[in-house]
Amino acid sequence: MRSVTVFFILLMTLGVMAQPAKNEKAEAYNKIIQTGTATEKTALMHELLQGLKTAKTEEPYSTAINLLQRLGFKNQADSVLKKAEKRFPKGALARTSFVNERFYKAETTVAKEKIYRQILQKWPVKNFPGSEITYDYMSGSLATDFAKEGNTEKAIYYLHNLNERFWRGNGYIPVGKLVLEAGDTATAAALFKTALEDAQYYATLPEDQKDNKARFAAMGYPGAVSAYVDILVGQGNYKEALDYIEQGMKLAPELNDGFLVSYYKSLAGLQRNLEAYNELSKIYKKGNFEYEASLKDLYVKLNGSETGFDRHIASLKQALLGDIRTHIKGIETDRAAPGFKLVNMEGVAVSLADLKGKVVVVDFWATWCQPCIRSFPGMKASQEMYAHDKDVQFLFIDTWEKVDDYKEKVAAFIKKNNYPFEVLFDDAATAGTNPTLADQFLVKGIPAKFIIDKEGSIRYALMGSSSNVEYIKMEMKEMIEAARLPRKK
Structure with missing residues (x-):
């Protein structure tokens, strides 16, 4: 299956949704994506597919693909993409697929230049x-x-x-x-x-x-x-x-x-x-x-x-x-962490329920996210501080990847940098969730780190990250140690 460049699709979708006449519809769609029932999401999926039968331009296809992906219907999104490429062979969607599949996967610079x-x-x-x-x-x-x-x-x-x-x-x-x-x-x-x-x-x-x-x-x-x-x-x-x-x-x-x-x-x-x-x-x-x-x-x-x-x-x-301490005081929160069961790089399912009684550090990241990557030396050092502590678990959840072979790229990246991370894959196919776990955690941008206490409650929600190793170590230690203790009433 082929994937569509998220950045491009979002730009097109935002351009459409910026029109006042469509604001209300966009808000309704977002509400269903975030909190809708399975029935509501399936109904929206059928509505989007039905709407394409009268579409005369490529734009509705772009919007539908974006929404279908966010809803978790990846197979339907890929099917719409194939139809759009066939109907608009010189359009933006066909171009984006060609770029992703041919240009960025070229094995040599000479081949890449020829494709360009x-x-x-x-x-x-x-x-x-x-x-x-x-x-x-x-x-x-x-x-x-x-x-x-x-x-x-x-x-x-x-x-x-x-x-x-x-x-x-x-x-x-x-x-x-x-x-x-x-x-x-x-x-x-x-x-x-x-x-x-x-x-x-x-x-x-x-x-x-x-x-x-x-x-x-x-x-x-x-x-x-x-x-x-x-x-x-x-x-x-x-x-x-x-x-x-x-x-x-x-x-x-x-x-x-x-x-x-x-x-x-x-x-x-x-x-x-x-x-x-x-x-x-x-x-x-x-x-x-x-x-x-x-x-x-x-x-x-x-x-x-x-x-x-x-x-x-x-x-x-x-x-x-x-x-x-002043900083983390401002990012304290009190909400139940969404339950999840995700597959790791070895194909083994890891669930939050199995980790109850531990403090869990959840780090949402992607291979293309430079701020995420810059925080990893500090996160590695933080994990090493708790390497022998059975009550603390670090999970690095790969999300929002833009290419089909992301699992291979993730594994190669982790191996190359010798990161001893427990990496889980956040996508609808492996997670069995709809929408993705990042959506459920209300992630708006990555890196996003969450500290979950022993009772399964999110204590801290940290968006963004320093790149300074010692700062990250000190910050993580303060949040983890606070999450060990019962919440102050």
């Missing part, structure tokens, strides 16, 4: 206004592949094919890092600087002019600055690096945390040791302990000895712990 040219010929970009990002994903993928192979010229060629400025940094920065590793600092610097300028443009737009694309691009501003500044620091251009950082902190103060590491490095390079120490202390207080040795070196430079350093470190950790 076929796609441009059959489905030209100009025929799909508003869908340029689909082509940018492919151009960015080709650019990265060529960069990995050392073909910088081809990599740059495909970067220049990118249409969407808001997304350009997502192609430029990964390629820039590969080019930098190959020793081409000048080319890498130019790519990083372009990404920086793009992100800065969006970060400094007036708030009333920022759409979702602008906000997405703005989030990459600190990373783009850091990538370029790291080159400047490596070249000893500390003053120029500092100018870029301070400009960024002034233009986008809400993103200041992302500038801290580059800021510290630039200040230290200019021998502004007290300021560098203060910035490094802020980094440490956020749970990033990898710079403790550098913090100690600066402390000794400022004080002449290391006397008192351990006390200072302890105070920073205590302040961090206080911040974490």
Whole structure:
């Protein structure tokens, strides 16, 4: 069976639902998806299929596929997709399937490039206004592949094919890092600087002019600055690096945390040791302990000895712990966890009912979700803290995957990174649930982590995650230990 790119389908569906005349119908559909009975969901499935008999355009097919997938009727969704591809062979759905099945599964870069040219010929970009990002994903993928192979010229060629400025940094920065590793600092610097300028443009737009694309691009501003500044620091251009950082902190103060590491490095390079120490202390207080040795070196430079350093470190950790406790207080909840029985990577069913009496940590994730992946080292360290505790169980629930062979991709990813995780698959076919478990947990975005107490009640619902290992460890420990205890009345 073939799957449809969720991002694309959602964009089309949202465009349809944005029309005022259809708002009420969309709300009714969502209510059935979230809380409807099996009979209501089956009735809606038949209504959607019946409606397609008079459909004259591709749009109703896209909407139906999206809704059928959310309802859990994957076979029906795949059947509708096949019909749409046959009826609209040069339409967006046929193109998306071809891209997923041929382009992204190509075994070599040469083969992928040949398929890309076929796609441009059959489905030209100009025929799909508003869908340029689909082509940018492919151009960015080709650019990265060529960069990995050392073909910088081809990599740059495909970067220049990118249409969407808001997304350009997502192609430029990964390629820039590969080019930098190959020793081409000048080319890498130019790519990083372009990404920086793009992100800065969006970060400094007036708030009333920022759409979702602008906000997405703005989030990459600190990373783009850091990538370029790291080159400047490596070249000893500390003053120029500092100018870029301070400009960024002034233009986008809400993103200041992302500038801290580059800021510290630039200040230290200019021998502004007290300021560098203060910035490094802020980094440490956020749970990033990898710079403790550098913090100690600066402390000794400022004080002449290391006397008192351990006390200072302890105070920073205590302040961090206080911040974490305040944070998790705000994500406390009290609702029964949905029961589930999901299959793991070995094909064995695991149920929540069998885990009653344990504190269960549930982490919803996907292989394409970078914030999920960035949190995994911290989650691995957290699980290892409780490796010998029989009263605590970690479950990593893979959800919202976009390709049919996701189970193989998940298994390969887990094996490659040596993660000792109990991974369960959240889909209607294996879960026997309708809708998926992520829907039942009211997940709106991933990563999403839930702490379930011994009685099966959700104590904490955490959306998003830090990437700092020590922060995650401390956060998880606070929530797990609180969930061991009876709820305060």
